Amino acid sequence: MKRRRxxxxxxxxALIAQGARAETWTGRAFGADLxxxxxxxxxxxxxxxxxxxxxxxxxxxxxxxxxRLNATGRGPGSARMRSVLAVAKRVHDLTRxxxxxxxxxxxxxxxxxRDPLLPRAAIGLHRVQIGREIVLSRGQALTxxxxxxxxxxxxxxxxxxxxxxxxxxxxxxxxxxxxxxxRLGIExxxxxxxxxxxLTAGAMATSSPAAMxxxxxxxxxxxxxxxxxxxxxxxxxxxxxxxDAASTAFVLMERDAIRAAARRLRLRAVTAVDFQGNFETxx
Numbered sequence: 210m211k212r213r214r215x216x217x218x219x220x221x222x223a224l225i226a227q228g229a230r231a232e233t234w235t236g237r238a239f240g241a242d243l244x245x246x247x248x249x250x251x252x253x254x255x256x257x258x259x260x261x262x263x264x265x266x267x268x269x270x271x272x273x274x275x276x277r278l279n280a281t282g283r284g285p286g287s288a289r290m291r292s293v294l295a296v297a298k299r300v301h302d303l304t305r306x307x308x309x310x311x312x313x314x315x316x317x318x319x320x321x322x323r324d325p326l327l328p329r330a331a332i333g334l335h336r337v338q339i340g341r342e343i344v345l346s347r348g349q350a351l352t353x354x355x356x357x358x359x360x361x362x363x364x365x366x367x368x369x370x371x372x373x374x375x376x377x378x379x380x381x382x383x384x385x386x387x388x389x390x391x392r393l394g395i396e397x398x399x400x401x402x403x404x405x406x407x408l409t410a411g412a413m414a415t416s417s418p419a420a421m422x423x424x425x426x427x428x429x430x431x432x433x434x435x436x437x438x439x440x441x442x443x444x445x446x447x448x449x450x451x452x453d454a455a456s457t458a459f460v461l462m463e464r465d466a467i468r469a470a471a472r473r474l475r476l477r478a479v480t481a482v483d484f485q486g487n488f489e490t491x492x
Contacts, residue, residue: 231376239264239358244380245365246391252372259364266290267357269313278343279313279350286343293353293360293450294339300356300454301334303473305466308458309334309432311345313352320424332432355429359383359414359453366449383414385449397441400486411477412449416456417441427460435461439481442467446476455479467491 234251236243238260245251266274266289278284286294300308314328331348338344345351362385369377369387376388384393389409394402398419406413418427418437427437437460444456455474459467459481471479471492479492 236260238361238381239268240270241358241382242380243365244378245369246378246380247369247374248376249372249374251374252368255368256365259368260361262289263357263361263364267293267353267360269352269354275351275353278345282347282349283342283344286339286341290343291339293356294337294343296360296448296450297353297356297454298334298339300451300458300474303470304455304458304462306334306432307435307461308355308454310351310353310355311337311349312430312432313350314348315430316352316428317350319430322424329434355416355457356450356454359385359412359449359451362449363412378408379449381449383412383449383453384408385412386410395441395443395480395482397482397486397488399440399484400482400488403441403482403486403488404480406443406445406478406480408445411445411447412452413443413445414449414452414456415441415443416460418460429457429460431461437461438463438483440484440486441482443478443480444471444476445478446474452476464491 231246231248233244233246266287274287274290297310309332311332311334314331315325318325318328336346358381362379362381362383365379366385366387378391379385386408390407393406393408393413395404397403398417417440418429421428429437439460442456442459444452446452467479468491480490482488
């Protein structure tokens, strides 16, 4: 199934140092398009190696650290896995469980038309032991699809920063910017383009229940039976990893709960489109 994007570059209006012209490199990552806008030559070998390492950690469709963990229920946690799970746990705790990577068995049961009762009972990130060894509770499995793209964008941005590239925009479906500003358009599946935002030295991520066709409803599953409250939610902050996870959770949350979580997560802005097409700034 293909995931649609609802955050798009409107114009790459970066403030490029010394008037250098920005160029865009395109590739593939996580089964989707990857675009990097930069004012100079990219360290492509390092970027490709980083993408391969991320996929070898988080892919659900290949032999990866994640698929091995899900198959056995326990395994040594790499530094990368522990780092992403630490962000996932922080967002999980501050959204009162709305973001929960242990929905993977429920996702599979619904996709395959099986009884979801037992998979739903196994949900709970608080039951996962995260340390040098990661241990899942009985019946659990993880999906990190709601955070890995943001992690990838952030890691590639770090490589570009070390290369001294200045103003760069990394687009893996979620955005991480060095310098800027860059103009990004927020699209809703029904309302179309609803807003344009300027991103400078930070991250922006969008989640929409309509981004991927799914049997019986949204691919964004409420861990405790929550249903989507918004058609599109866009989050801006310092970290694409954090913004990716937060936008996924916020789709399922009420306005006041979003505002409280956004303050604790130190996010810069949260905007949303409801199912009637109304656009609003929540934070």
